Amino acid sequence: MEKTIKIGILGLGTVGTGVVKILKKNQEDIAKKVGAKIEVTKALVRSLDKERVLPKEMLTTNASDILDDPEIDIVVELMGGENPSRDYMVRALSNGKHLVTANKDVIAKYGKELFDIAEKNNLDVMFEASVGGGIPIIHPLKDCLIGNKIEEIMGIINGTTNYMLTKMTRENVDYQTVLAEAQAKGYAEADPTADVGGLDAARKIAILASIAYNSRITVDDVYVEGITKISPEDIANARELGYVIKLLGIAKEDPENGVEVRVHPTFIPNSHPIASVNDVFNAIFVTGDAVGNTMFYGRGAGELPTASAVIGDIMEVTRNIQHDVKARVLCTCYENKKICPIEESQSAFYVRLLVKDEPGVFAKIAGLLSEENISLNSVIQKRKVNNCAEIVFVTYTVKNAAIREALAKIEALPVVTEISNVIRVHEANE
Amino acid sequence: MEKTIKIGILGLGTVGTGVVKILKKNQEDIAKKVGAKIEVTKALVRSLDKERVLPKEMLTTNASDILDDPEIDIVVELMGGENPSRDYMVRALSNGKHLVTANKDVIAKYGKELFDIAEKNNLDVMFEASVGGGIPIIHPLKDCLIGNKIEEIMGIINGTTNYMLTKMTRENVDYQTVLAEAQAKGYAEADPTADVGGLDAARKIAILASIAYNSRITVDDVYVEGITKISPEDIANARELGYVIKLLGIAKEDPENGVEVRVHPTFIPNSHPIASVNDVFNAIFVTGDAVGNTMFYGRGAGELPTASAVIGDIMEVTRNIQHDVKARVLCTCYENKKICPIEESQSAFYVRLLVKDEPGVFAKIAGLLSEENISLNSVIQKRKVNNCAEIVFVTYTVKNAAIREALAKIEALPVVTEISNVIRVHEANE
Numbered sequence: 116m117e118k119t120i121k122i123g124i125l126g127l128g129t130v131g132t133g134v135v136k137i138l139k140k141n142q143e144d145i146a147k148k149v150g151a152k153i154e155v156t157k158a159l160v161r162s163l164d165k166e167r168v169l170p171k172e173m174l175t176t177n178a179s180d181i182l183d184d185p186e187i188d189i190v191v192e193l194m195g196g197e198n199p200s201r202d203y204m205v206r207a208l209s210n211g212k213h214l215v216t217a218n219k220d221v222i223a224k225y226g227k228e229l230f231d232i233a234e235k236n237n238l239d240v241m242f243e244a245s246v247g248g249g250i251p252i253i254h255p256l257k258d259c260l261i262g263n264k265i266e267e268i269m270g271i272i273n274g275t276t277n278y279m280l281t282k283m284t285r286e287n288v289d290y291q292t293v294l295a296e297a298q299a300k301g302y303a304e305a306d307p308t309a310d311v312g313g314l315d316a317a318r319k320i321a322i323l324a325s326i327a328y329n330s331r332i333t334v335d336d337v338y339v340e341g342i343t344k345i346s347p348e349d350i351a352n353a354r355e356l357g358y359v360i361k362l363l364g365i366a367k368e369d370p371e372n373g374v375e376v377r378v379h380p381t382f383i384p385n386s387h388p389i390a391s392v393n394d395v396f397n398a399i400f401v402t403g404d405a406v407g408n409t410m411f412y413g414r415g416a417g418e419l420p421t422a423s424a425v426i427g428d429i430m431e432v433t434r435n436i437q438h439d440v441k442a443r444v445l446c447t448c449y450e451n452k453k454i455c456p457i458e459e460s461q462s463a464f465y466v467r468l469l470v471k472d473e474p475g476v477f478a479k480i481a482g483l484l485s486e487e488n489i490s491l492n493s494v495i496q497k498r499k500v501n502n503c504a505e506i507v508f509v510t511y512t513v514k515n516a517a518i519r520e521a522l523a524k525i526e527a528l529p530v531v532t533e534i535s536n537v538i539r540v541h542e543a544n545e
Numbered sequence: 546m547e548k549t550i551k552i553g554i555l556g557l558g559t560v561g562t563g564v565v566k567i568l569k570k571n572q573e574d575i576a577k578k579v580g581a582k583i584e585v586t587k588a589l590v591r592s593l594d595k596e597r598v599l600p601k602e603m604l605t606t607n608a609s610d611i612l613d614d615p616e617i618d619i620v621v622e623l624m625g626g627e628n629p630s631r632d633y634m635v636r637a638l639s640n641g642k643h644l645v646t647a648n649k650d651v652i653a654k655y656g657k658e659l660f661d662i663a664e665k666n667n668l669d670v671m672f673e674a675s676v677g678g679g680i681p682i683i684h685p686l687k688d689c690l691i692g693n694k695i696e697e698i699m700g701i702i703n704g705t706t707n708y709m710l711t712k713m714t715r716e717n718v719d720y721q722t723v724l725a726e727a728q729a730k731g732y733a734e735a736d737p738t739a740d741v742g743g744l745d746a747a748r749k750i751a752i753l754a755s756i757a758y759n760s761r762i763t764v765d766d767v768y769v770e771g772i773t774k775i776s777p778e779d780i781a782n783a784r785e786l787g788y789v790i791k792l793l794g795i796a797k798e799d800p801e802n803g804v805e806v807r808v809h810p811t812f813i814p815n816s817h818p819i820a821s822v823n824d825v826f827n828a829i830f831v832t833g834d835a836v837g838n839t840m841f842y843g844r845g846a847g848e849l850p851t852a853s854a855v856i857g858d859i860m861e862v863t864r865n866i867q868h869d870v871k872a873r874v875l876c877t878c879y880e881n882k883k884i885c886p887i888e889e890s891q892s893a894f895y896v897r898l899l900v901k902d903e904p905g906v907f908a909k910i911a912g913l914l915s916e917e918n919i920s921l922n923s924v925i926q927k928r929k930v931n932n933c934a935e936i937v938f939v940t941y942t943v944k945n946a947a948i949r950e951a952l953a954k955i956e957a958l959p960v961v962t963e964i965s966n967v968i969r970v971h972e973a974n975e
Contacts, residue, residue: 137835141694147879148691148759243689249836251681251689259673259681261578262856264571329578388842391821405567405853406679406843412818413839423836426692440870449577 118151120433123181123212124158125203126194127167127174130217130244131158133422134191134429135168145426149433157181159194182206189432191425192216201225208232208240213436215428217244217421223318223334226325230446237441241428246319247272247397249420250413251427256326256401257447263403265327267367269541272319274395274415275303275310276342276362280380281393283350284359290345302395312341313362313378320364323399324376328368330452332376337364338457340379348497349536352467352507356493358382359390360538373453375460382465382509382540458516463492463540465509466522469532472504476530480506483528487521489513503532509540548581550863553611553642554588555633556624557597557604560647560674561588563852564621564859565598575856579863587611589624612636619862621855622646631655638662638670643866645858647674647851653748653764656755660876667871671858676749677702677827679850680843681857686756686831687874693833695757697797699971702749704825704845705733705740706772706792710810711823713780714789720775732825742771743792743808750794753829754806758798760882762806767794768887770809778927779897779966782937786895786923788812789820790968803883805890812895812939812970888946893922893970895939896952899962902934906960910936913958917951919943933962939970 122138124131135155138145146152159181160167160174167174181187182203190207192214194200201221207214209232216222221229222242233240243253247270256265271277275297282293294311297303309315317337324332342362353360363381368374383390388410392398397415402408414420435443470476477496484491490511497505510518518537526534552568554561565585568575576582589611590597590604597604611617612633620637622644624630631651637644639662646652651659652672663670673683677700686695701707705727712723724741727733739745747767754762772792783790793811798804813820818840822828827845832838844850865873900906907926914921920941927935940948948967956964 133835137692140834141692144694144759145692148877249833250839251685254689255681255685258861259684259857260853261860262567262571262575263853264574329574388821391818403679403853404570405563405849405856407847407850409680409841409843411839411841414837417837419835420837423690423693423833426835427689430691431688434873438870438873440868440873443864443868443870447578 117146118437120151120153120188120436121156121186122153122189122191122429123184123187124155125178125181125190125192125200127158127160127169128193129418130421130425131193132168133418134193134425137419137422137426145430149430150437151433153429153433156187157184178203182210187212188436189213189215189429191429192218193425196220197224204229205232208236208238211236211238213239213432215241215425215432217242217425219245219318219322223321226322227331227446227448234442234446239432239435239442241432243428244421244424246322247399247411247413248415248417249423250397250399250411250415251424252323252399252411253326255411256323260401260403260406263405266402266404268320268323268327268365268399268401269389270320270323270364270399271361271389271392271397272364272399272415273310273316273362274397275307277393277397278302278395280342280345280360280362283345283347284354287347289347290343311343313339316362316364316378320366320376320378323364324366324374325448327366328374328450328452329447330374330450331448332374332454336376336454338377338379342380344536345380346536349467349538352465352495353382355495356382356509357385358540359385361389369455372455372459375455377457377460380538382538384541387541458514460515461512462515463510463512463542464518465507465538465540467505467507467535468525469500469503469505469535471530471532472499472502473530477506479528479530480525483524484510484521487517489517489521512542547576548867550581550583550619550866551586551617552583552619552621552859553614553617554585555608555611555620555622555630557588557590557599558623559848560851560855561623562598563848564623564855567849567852567856575860579860580867581863583859583863586617587614608633612640617642618866619643619645619859621859622648623855626650627654634659635662638666638668641666641668643669643862645671645855645862647672647855649675649748649752653751656752657761657876657878664872664876669862669865669872671862673858674851674854676752677829677841677843678845678847679853680827680829680841680845682753682829682841683756685841686753687877690831690833690836693835696832696834698750698753698757698795698829698831699819700750700753700794700829701791701819701822701827702794702829702845703740703746703792704827705737707822707827708732708825709741710772710775710790710792713775713777717777719777720773741773743769746792746794746808750796750806750808753794754796754804755878757796758804758880758882759877760804760880761878762804762884766806766884768807772810774966775810776966779968782895782897782925783812785925786812786939787815788970789815791819799885802885802889805885807887807890810968812968814971817971888944888949890945891942892945893940893942893972894948895937895968895970897935897937897965898955899930899933899935899965901960901962902929902932903960907936909958909960910955913954914940914951917947919947919951942972
């Protein structure tokens with residue numbers, strides 16, 4: 116007789132509902148593919164009153180009904196957030212249940228704790244859905260690309276901000292307008308801080324960097340800038356210079372300074388494949404010493420795309436149970452690498468500033484840049500704003516510390532009214 | 546003590562050399578990642594006289610030195626072609642060795658035979674490198690996306706033709722010129738038939754379709770058209786209409802007519818992500834019922850990219866050996882689906898034809914199209930060519946049989962000089 120693998124789901128929100136729907140819709144094929152029936156037996160919800168995708172008798176408001184049920188093989192955590200998700204996951208693993216989760220917050224912060232319990236108890240922990248929604252990226256990094264030394268990961272890994280930046284680029288609207296619209300459409304939350312501030316992307320790049328560099332990197336190791344300061348002027352200047360602005364999570368390794376992990380808006384040359392990833396789509400651009408450039412593209416969020424990744428993980432755990440494979444790939448962090456301080460990190464920079472409209476101003480600025488050995492790639496003298504002139508320049512690659520030093524001196528010049536924005540630039544030849 | 550996994554390589558050409566190089570360069574990390582040392586012990590070559598990446602004492606011209614060596618755990622077949630590769634792979638598996646191969650010819654034609662022997666002997670067969678070079682696509686389809694019903698696969702899976710079409714598009718050169726240049730650069734072989742005729746892509750889409758639709762699809766099931774008839778006029782017309790021409794491998798399932806698998810040049814709307822995949826890059830665009838649209842992009846060939854995929858497979862087999870996992874994922878073809886005949890397949894079509902330059906000609910053509918219920922999406926009356934007028938039209942989606950019928954009648958019209966080309970069109974809203 117065919118075996119039945121029993122699933123308990125923690126959280127029946129958007130993703131949980133999607134998981135139940137797809138497991139039901141494709142149940143026949145799923146059973147054939149893994150040689151076992153996959154059955155959701157119970158789901159934890161906050162309230163029993165709402166109409167759900169599962170009948171009432173399968174719902175519970177008591178986590179113990181799932182975590183302590185000896186019948187359940189796999190616990191699927193889809194509540195999000197740190198609390199009480201983290202405790203529930205620890206309890207599930209301690210009780211001998213395999214774990215599938217989409218929870219980037221917990222994986223990025225407490226991943227090690229979970230892997231350790233899983234290893235001790237010979238269990239699987241799968242989290243493909245925690246980064247890039249439905250896009251396969253965790254497995255390709257852990258399996259297919261594992262022979263490579265990863266040179267760089269560069270990802271559009273937050274759909275909300277990509278939607279907003281795409282809209283700002285196409286329609287020339289300002290940040291506040293596009294945020295309000297994204298909120299109205301449900302693409303941005305009522306409190307959008309984690310998305311627009313870059314924290315969501317920081318959690319995801321911490322997870323990817325940990326896998327790529329085999330060293331535990333938590334969200335606290337990530338340098339973060341959000342998109343709240345991007346203005347229509349910056350977007351227009353980027354266009355004029357042949358770039359688009361994207362919020363990127365970037366991880367790379369410097370043999371001297373350690374692993375560099377950051378999230379910030381970035382000027383990307385139009386010709387780069389990641390530049391045409393628009394709307395809510397995500398893409399992760401991975402460069403390996405053997406494979407060269409690769410890119411993984413798809414929907415980074417949403418009911419069914421995220422469910423796709425969760426179900427892939429459930430089916431993989433099921434195959435492992437069927438083949439009696441235990442804890443085959445768990446924590447891959449066998450190194451303890453140092454984190455490169457942001458001051459040591461190098462980039463090209465776009466700078467937009469307002470100066471008094473009088474002769475010799477640019478010469479003074481150029482002089483200060485030159486003192487820090489900063490060379491200019493391009494300069495545009497722009498519009499007049501309230502009797503001031505707007506100057507835009509793009510530097511060649513410099514150390515963060517040098518540009519900071521130079522900008523402090525420039526800001527102190529009496530002829531400089533304000534430094535309006537500073538954005539990192541991905542050079543076309545990088 | 547750390548275990549050593551012994552590898553025998555059949556074929557030390559471009560890819561074989563790349564595998565040895567990367568295994569050596571990254572050996573320390575590779576050992577840490579899989580918990581075992583991976584050691585190449587012997588390689589089969591045609592001649593012992595050439596300078597190789599391995600010392601002479603590790604080379605042999607006798608396949609038995611590898612296939613019959615009880616010390617060797619994994620045989621890595623990188624010779625390509627059907628003979629004697631197929632026999633060697635059968636012997637390796639029969640002798641209890643795991644198999645890693647990049648051989649699309651054999652997998653697309655004799656995959657079932659290999660999987661059957663492997664299953665009987667509890668062995669792994671891995672072939673990530675057989676499609677898309679370094680791009681992870683076989684594993685994502687077999688694992689991450691496995692919960693999906695795959696709606697369509699659409700891939701640029703031949704680098705030579707993509708290089709040629711990109712060059713023709715950018716530089717307005719003709720097919721013969723660009724072929725000669727591709728040959729000079731080593732991007733096209735002296736006999737380019739398999740690439741430009743579409744056979745190479747047909748093998749790869751047969752492999753992808755077999756996995757996606759869980760039914761054995763061989764290269765003989767694939768409808769194939771190459772790029773040899775693409776002219777600068779077609780490229781220019783595509784541009785004018787908002788498309789680029791790409792050679793695509795396409796697989797989809799029609800509930801009534803079965804699985805449709807074809808390779809042909811295709812008009813792709815500029816806005817489609819696959820339209821900007823240029824030069825020798827490959828990309829596979831996969832649409833699933835849960836995940837929606839995803840794309841996997843990277844280098845589809847070359848020494849190190851292909852080696853990346855081969856080494857990923859070697860490391861996965863090594864992990865399986867370490868965890869005593871046997872034949873975990875082999876043949877996934879548990880169905881026996883029928884193949885949709887090309888006549889039943891539906892597409893929009895671009896047609897370019899030469900007609901006598903006299904009144905009423907287009908009305909006659911339009912009349913014949915209308916008899917077959919074919920509607921027109923766009924029409925351009927083009928240049929004069931030797932006292933003839935060139936007409937270009939694009940239809941809406943029609944059955945292949947209908948367009949064939951209509952074109953036969955149109956060709957028989959005395960006013961029609963020639964039907965210059967007919968190319969399928971991927972509609973923007975598809």
